[in-house]
Amino acid sequence: MTELGTRLKEARLSKGYSLDDLQEITKIQKRYLVGIEEGNYSIMPGSFYVRAFIKQYAEAVGLNAEEILETYKSELPGTKNDQVSQSMTQSSSRRKVPSNKMMEAMPKIIVGLFIIVILVAIWFLLQSKNNAGTNVIEDTPPEVEYVKKPKPIDSEKDKEEKDKQEQENANKDDDSKDDSKEVTSDEHNVEEVKQTISAGTIEADGATTSYTLTGTDSFKIRIEVSGPTFIGIRDQQQQELLADTRVYNAGEVVEFDATAQNYARVRLGNSSQAKVYINDELLTYAQQIVTQNIVINFNKEQ
Numbered sequence: 001m002t003e004l005g006t007r008l009k010e011a012r013l014s015k016g017y018s019l020d021d022l023q024e025i026t027k028i029q030k031r032y033l034v035g036i037e038e039g040n041y042s043i044m045p046g047s048f049y050v051r052a053f054i055k056q057y058a059e060a061v062g063l064n065a066e067e068i069l070e071t072y073k074s075e076l077p078g079t080k081n082d083q084v085s086q087s088m089t090q091s092s093s094r095r096k097v098p099s100n101k102m103m104e105a106m107p108k109i110i111v112g113l114f115i116i117v118i119l120v121a122i123w124f125l126l127q128s129k130n131n132a133g134t135n136v137i138e139d140t141p142p143e144v145e146y147v148k149k150p151k152p153i154d155s156e157k158d159k160e161e162k163d164k165q166e167q168e169n170a171n172k173d174d175d176s177k178d179d180s181k182e183v184t185s186d187e188h189n190v191e192e193v194k195q196t197i198s199a200g201t202i203e204a205d206g207a208t209t210s211y212t213l214t215g216t217d218s219f220k221i222r223i224e225v226s227g228p229t230f231i232g233i234r235d236q237q238q239q240e241l242l243a244d245t246r247v248y249n250a251g252e253v254v255e256f257d258a259t260a261q262n263y264a265r266v267r268l269g270n271s272s273q274a275k276v277y278i279n280d281e282l283l284t285y286a287q288q289i290v291t292q293n294i295v296i297n298f299n300k301e302q
Contacts, residue, residue, distance in 0.1 A: 200286025
């Protein structure tokens with residue numbers, strides 16, 4: 001019997017408890033209670049239960065359980081947690097050794113990797129330089145000097161034929177120049193035959209401006225309207241020539257062929273909203289008044 005078992009048994013007896021009574025109080029099997037008093041812990045389910053049963057035993061007989069466990073801890077078997085903690089400590093110690101060795105070797109590993117990277121970079125630069133040199137050599141074509149030799153004149157006959165051909169080419173060039181001059185002259189004559197519209201003469205009524213049309217054999221009037229304006233066209237006898245005399249709106253166009261007439265008077269209700277074209281030539285108003293009469297005297301080209 002151990003000192004712990006003796007003390008617990010004495011406390012039980014002093015309380016007047018039998019093992020059966022203590023079993024009823026603590027709910028611990030009687031054989032475990034006997035094991036505790038005899039110090040036979042091998043029958044216990046485990047080290048954890050040893051300490052738990054002893055604590056219950058001590059409290060049941062009026063002892064301070066923590067004091068008992070602390071006083072007789074040397075007699076108690078180690079708990080599983082203690083074993084696990086010890087095992088973990090040993091395992092940690094074993095792991096620290098290679099870890100320390102790894103830390104010591106790390107600088108050497110880093111230096112080795114750095115040297116390898118430098119060597120690879122140098123090799124890559126050398127390869128790139130060699131490839132560039134090869135490409136320049138391969139891409140540069142050999143210089144070939146071409147000498148064009150003059151074709152010798154075989155005979156006097158060939159020379160005469162050559163001179164004759166040159167003379168013919170010269171004559172053709174002269175003919176082309178003459179044709180070009182003739183065409184230019186014709187174009188000049190065509191350009192000279194252009195219609196002319198005289199500067200406007202303002203009549204005594206102040207609302208009528210007279211113009212003279214020459215240099216053409218046609219007399220066509222076109223009026224483009226940009227806003228509401230009255231438009232009418234009359235002959236020299238003041239007869240209406242325009243079938244649709246009215247107020248025209250923006251976007252409308254009035255067209256009248258007056259070639260058969262030698263006189264036409266265009267009446268504009270708002271000249272700022274209308275542009276008058278004579279044979280597609282814009283007429284420049286001699287005076288800027290709103291309502292005005294445009295008289296065209298047509299001298300037909302014979």
